[in-house]
Amino acid sequence: MPLRLYNTRTRSTEPFAPLDGNAVRIYVCGLTPSAQAHIGHARSFLFFDVLRRYLAYAGYDVTYVQNVTDIDDRSIARARETGENWYDIVNGYYASFKASMARLGVREPDEEPYATKFIAPIVAMIEELIAKGHAYVARDGVYYSVPSFPRYGALSNRNTDELKSGARIEVDEFKDDPLDFALWKFVKPGEPFWPSPWGDGRPGWHIECSAMSRELLDPAGVGFDIHGGGADLIFPHHENEIAQSEPLMGHPPMANVWMHGGLLLFENKKMSKSLGNFEPLEDLLKRHDPQAIRLLFLQTGYSKVMNFTEESIGAAALSLERLKTAYRQLRRAPVRASGDAAALDAAVREALDNDINTAGALAELHKVAGRTLEFERAGTDVAGAYEALLDVLGLTPSAAWAEEPVAAALPSDTLARLHDAFGAELSLNGASAEDAIARILEARTQARVDKNWAESDRLRDALLACGVAIKDSKDGTTWNVAE
Numbered sequence: 260m261p262l263r264l265y266n267t268r269t270r271s272t273e274p275f276a277p278l279d280g281n282a283v284r285i286y287v288c289g290l291t292p293s294a295q296a297h298i299g300h301a302r303s304f305l306f307f308d309v310l311r312r313y314l315a316y317a318g319y320d321v322t323y324v325q326n327v328t329d330i331d332d333r334s335i336a337r338a339r340e341t342g343e344n345w346y347d348i349v350n351g352y353y354a355s356f357k358a359s360m361a362r363l364g365v366r367e368p369d370e371e372p373y374a375t376k377f378i379a380p381i382v383a384m385i386e387e388l389i390a391k392g393h394a395y396v397a398r399d400g401v402y403y404s405v406p407s408f409p410r411y412g413a414l415s416n417r418n419t420d421e422l423k424s425g426a427r428i429e430v431d432e433f434k435d436d437p438l439d440f441a442l443w444k445f446v447k448p449g450e451p452f453w454p455s456p457w458g459d460g461r462p463g464w465h466i467e468c469s470a471m472s473r474e475l476l477d478p479a480g481v482g483f484d485i486h487g488g489g490a491d492l493i494f495p496h497h498e499n500e501i502a503q504s505e506p507l508m509g510h511p512p513m514a515n516v517w518m519h520g521g522l523l524l525f526e527n528k529k530m531s532k533s534l535g536n537f538e539p540l541e542d543l544l545k546r547h548d549p550q551a552i553r554l555l556f557l558q559t560g561y562s563k564v565m566n567f568t569e570e571s572i573g574a575a576a577l578s579l580e581r582l583k584t585a586y587r588q589l590r591r592a593p594v595r596a597s598g599d600a601a602a603l604d605a606a607v608r609e610a611l612d613n614d615i616n617t618a619g620a621l622a623e624l625h626k627v628a629g630r631t632l633e634f635e636r637a638g639t640d641v642a643g644a645y646e647a648l649l650d651v652l653g654l655t656p657s658a659a660w661a662e663e664p665v666a667a668a669l670p671s672d673t674l675a676r677l678h679d680a681f682g683a684e685l686s687l688n689g690a691s692a693e694d695a696i697a698r699i700l701e702a703r704t705q706a707r708v709d710k711n712w713a714e715s716d717r718l719r720d721a722l723l724a725c726g727v728a729i730k731d732s733k734d735g736t737t738w739n740v741a742e
């Protein structure tokens with residue numbers, strides 16, 4: 260089966276084929292760094308990182324562009340409140356966001372256009388829109404005329420009458436229609452500004468994406484492959500981008516596939532800058548293993564509404580620990596042309612081909628993790644594929660993954676004692692004492708994932724009775740010879 264992706268534009272899941280040969284051109288709406296990034300931002304960018312990694316793994320030549328809205332009302336307002344320079348504010352928040360993305364294993368975009376560095380193409384595009392009758396100059400700036408574009412509302416599947424009922428003209432706006440939106444805002448005292456044929460000012464948010472995606476991905480006006488963002492951007496932002504771009508194109512649509520990440524709730528509540536009810540991403544990543552957070556996101560379909568809780572990070576950390584233990588065991592297993600690598604590769608591809616079903620892909624990696632003892636006995640060729648597919652999901656094994664837990668030499672009768680205690684319930688035949696302990700710890704991890712605390716305690720106590728003491732910490736479970 261070829262890769263199939265859900266397309267917001269057509270409201271269906273379709274086979275994916277690049278518009279131009281093997282090249283896949285992706286534009287994702289990036290951050291407006293006028294406040295701290297939160298975990299909701301991370302979810303969307305993390306998903307597009309997996310999409311990008313998988314397309315590259317599948318052999319496509321991917322160009323990934325993600326813009327930076329480095330000028331907007333809030334950064335200017337914040338500068339006024341604090342007395343800081345507005346651009347220092349923007350740069351500070353953006354540097355923090357980039358450091359957080361790196362910790363989460365999100366790769367850097369190929370191009371990272373800043374709106375203020377693309378003023379010339381933005382002005383040129385507004386001039387074209389005015390010339391074609393899609394925009395007009397008003398007292399406070401240049402506006403896009405929504406009634407000039409009959410297809411408006413097609414992406415969000417709403418008609419303009421419906422949209423108009425929720426829109427209004429603010430007292431300080433001088434536009435003709437409530438749905439019209441600003442392309443260029445004339446400068447107010449104390450604001451940063453750039454020159455334009457209509458007067459000094461700055462670009463609106465929507466036009467920057469139309470102008471920068473055209474400049475970097477589609478100068479010919481024939482469309483690019485994938486446009487992405489969070490579901491909250493479908494209306495009005497993406498609707499507006501389409502209205503700006505498509506009248507100037509030879510061959511619309513602006514993007515062949517539109518993809519949107521689902522909303523993230525934090526402890527059952529909507530996160531909002533105005534409510535201020537979120538912890539900065541930077542701080543959250545200090546308290547938790549970023550790979551565990553990444554794994555937690557991968558466990559949920561990207562387009563679904565997801566509720567993020569502290570408790571769920573704990574369960575994801577245990578799941579990550581299982582993958583790490585398996586990684587070490589597979590590296591130790593004798594190499595044999597077993598066909599396991601090809602089977603794992605096919606199974607993970609099948610999952611990801613189904614609209615990037617990351618939960619399904621993880622389940623396949625966990626199936627392999629559950630067979631490590633068998634692989635250590637009989638040999639396998641799966642270790643390389645296991646590592647490569649972890650990397651496709653962005654759970655790239657670090658050097659720390661390979662480190663064997665350090666334990667004192669076990670007394671020679673330990674294996675026999677483990678067999679007596681656990682042999683009836685777990686298959687320990689052929690295992691060394693270390694392997695047997697790993698197998699028991701895996702069963703205990705599963706019990707903890709299932710919240711079966713009684714079983715988890717029973718396994719711990721039974722191990723202790725065999726002379727093996729275990730210790731749980733933030734970084735996982737370690738064991739040692741009981742004193």
Ligand SMILES: [Zn+2]
Nearest residue numbers: 288289468496
């Ligand atoms: Zn955008």
